[in-house]
Amino acid sequence: MEGQQDPDLINAGKETVTIVPGAAFFSSDDSFAMIRGGHIDLTILGAMQVSQYGDLANYMIPGKMVKGMGGAMDLVASHSAGTKVVVTMEHTAKGGTHKILPSCTLPLTGKNCVDMIITDMCVFDVSAEEGLCMVEIAEGVTVEDVVNSTACSFKVSPELKPMQQSQV
Numbered sequence: 001m002e003g004q005q006d007p008d009l010i011n012a013g014k015e016t017v018t019i020v021p022g023a024a025f026f027s028s029d030d031s032f033a034m035i036r037g038g039h040i041d042l043t044i045l046g047a048m049q050v051s052q053y054g055d056l057a058n059y060m061i062p063g064k065m066v067k068g069m070g071g072a073m074d075l076v077a078s079h080s081a082g083t084k085v086v087v088t089m090e091h092t093a094k095g096g097t098h099k100i101l102p103s104c105t106l107p108l109t110g111k112n113c114v115d116m117i118i119t120d121m122c123v124f125d126v127s128a129e130e131g132l133c134m135v136e137i138a139e140g141v142t143v144e145d146v147v148n149s150t151a152c153s154f155k156v157s158p159e160l161k162p163m164q165q166s167q168v
Contacts (some may be wrong), residue, residue: 035074038081045072047087047114049104052131052152054114056087057106076110084115091119091149098151100124100132122146123163124154131155136163 005016009025019025034040049057059072079085093099100117112128123136132154134146143156 031071032074035071035078038078038083040075040078040083042084042086043075043078044086044088045075047089047099047117048093049099049101049106050087050089050114050117050126051101051103052126052154054085054112054126054128055104056085056109056114057104058087058109059107072109076113079110079113079115085110085113086116086118087114088118091121091146096149098149100150100152102152121149125157133157134160136161138163 004018006018007016009017009019011017045056045058047056047058056072056076075083076085089099091099100119114126116126117124117132121138121141122134124132125135126132132150132152133156134143134154135157137143137146137160139162143160146154
């Protein structure tokens with residue numbers, strides 16, 4: 001709640017936050033123990049760039065101020081222990097710049113660690129060996145639109161289906 005932030009509580013974006021009824025949280029050391037101990041089955045992260053083979057760049061742009069990389073490197077390192085890594089992001093950056101690339105140009109958070117990319121245009125399954133396969137597409141978006149907004153090649157699943165909203 002604006003104006004009622006607790007200076008001792010911060011979120012992953014290094015912003016002060018407020019506790020609202022029903023909220024739950026845990027300490028950083030508990031968080032890292034869960035991550036490093038292999039107790040997390042799924043992590044969902046944002047990204048600045050993702051390569052066609054699942055490399056992730058999500059913590060800094062050279063020359064820009066960085067508040068810190070947080071736990072992203074730990075989260076993607078847990079991929080080797082079986083954690084599924086999903087990236088959610090806009091398909092392109094401001095001005096239409098590609099974010100899904102043959103290889104990342106920004107510093108890497110993790111190599112071959114992304115299992116799935118969900119954007120406003122489509123969903124890609126990611127294979128560290130075979131690259132991207134589009135498995136879902138948003139309403140009103142064509143395969144050609146996705147091709148034009150993606151800097152690397154990708155396969156289209158023979159079972160391509162419309163993107164769906166999850167029922168909660």
